[in-house]
Amino acid sequence: MAPVSLDNPVIRSYLFYSGVLGLKLLGTALLTSKARYTRKVFANEEDARYSGGVVKVNDPEVERARRAHLNDLENIPVFWILGAIFVTTGPSASVATLLFRTYTAMRFLHTIVYAVKPLPQPTRAIVFTIPFLLTVYMGVNIIIHYAEGF
Numbered sequence: 011m012a013p014v015s016l017d018n019p020v021i022r023s024y025l026f027y028s029g030v031l032g033l034k035l036l037g038t039a040l041l042t043s044k045a046r047y048t049r050k051v052f053a054n055e056e057d058a059r060y061s062g063g064v065v066k067v068n069d070p071e072v073e074r075a076r077r078a079h080l081n082d083l084e085n086i087p088v089f090w091i092l093g094a095i096f097v098t099t100g101p102s103a104s105v106a107t108l109l110f111r112t113y114t115a116m117r118f119l120h121t122i123v124y125a126v127k128p129l130p131q132p133t134r135a136i137v138f139t140i141p142f143l144l145t146v147y148m149g150v151n152i153i154i155h156y157a158e159g160f
């Protein structure tokens with residue numbers, strides 16, 4: 011098994027894509043802010059007063075951006091946790107990097123087809139399912155790898 015060290019390319023790849031996904035998650039939060047300020051609809055009285063808008067909690071565009079953000083929050087932390095354990099199971103650098111890269115690209119696409127340029131289904135379902143299955147793959151590998159020895 012490759013050493014658990016910062017020189018290990020699998021770990022470097024995991025850390026790189028984890029950082030990208032962290033920034034991506036913050037960016038998705040900003041999509042909600044953008045939708046609020048563009049449409050001048052806010053969740054709180056003080057925000058509406060300060061920005062010259064109205065309180066509205068069911069604006070379709072704002073809610074769409076919020077759901078995209080929530081979906082990231084439901085999925086990306088699972089990648090961070092399972093990915094961190096997965097790298098300790100000794101995957102090959104090429105497989106792990108392909109997995110992390112594909113996961114990251116699909117999560118970007120999910121946000122784009124959900125909140126930036128909505129596309130008809132099953133587009134979003136596909137770009138959701140691929141990274142979902144990649145996290146399942148990591149989880150199953152972790153369980154198989156560590157099933158013995160304790």
Ligand SMILES: N[C@@H](CCC(=O)N[C@@H](CS)C(=O)NCC(=O)O)C(=O)O
Binds near residue numbers: 080084134135138
């Ligand atoms: N919390 C999700 C669980 C299932 C899920 O994540 N489905 C994907 C593919 S259809 C999705 O993009 N759901 C939309 C969403 O989370 O708002 C939901 O309510 O839909």
